[in-house]
Amino acid sequence: MDNAQLTETDATPTTALAPLFYSEEEAALLLGIHRTTLRHLAVDGKAPVPPVHITEHKRIYRRIDVERLAGIVT
Numbered sequence: 001m002d003n004a005q006l007t008e009t010d011a012t013p014t015t016a017l018a019p020l021f022y023s024e025e026e027a028a029l030l031l032g033i034h035r036t037t038l039r040h041l042a043v044d045g046k047a048p049v050p051p052v053h054i055t056e057h058k059r060i061y062r063r064i065d066v067e068r069l070a071g072i073v074t
Helices: 024-031 035-043 063-070
Strands: 021-023 051-053 059-062
Touching: 021 024, 021 063, 024 035, 024 059, 024 063, 059 063
Parallel strands: none
Antiparallel strands: 021 059, 051 059
């Protein structure tokens, strides 16, 4: 097959890239706690993983931190 016959589907990788960050809801789910519990811990400065503050009320969590704490091998 030459390059002229390749379609967009043929050139698309089959594996999706992992996200760099998790939302508060996703992080809480992976950590096995309720999202409001994670939010309260983050507001009190006691979150099990350090949040990245996007706005005053919006936080995200680094994938690597969440997965390490959750024991997920990547």
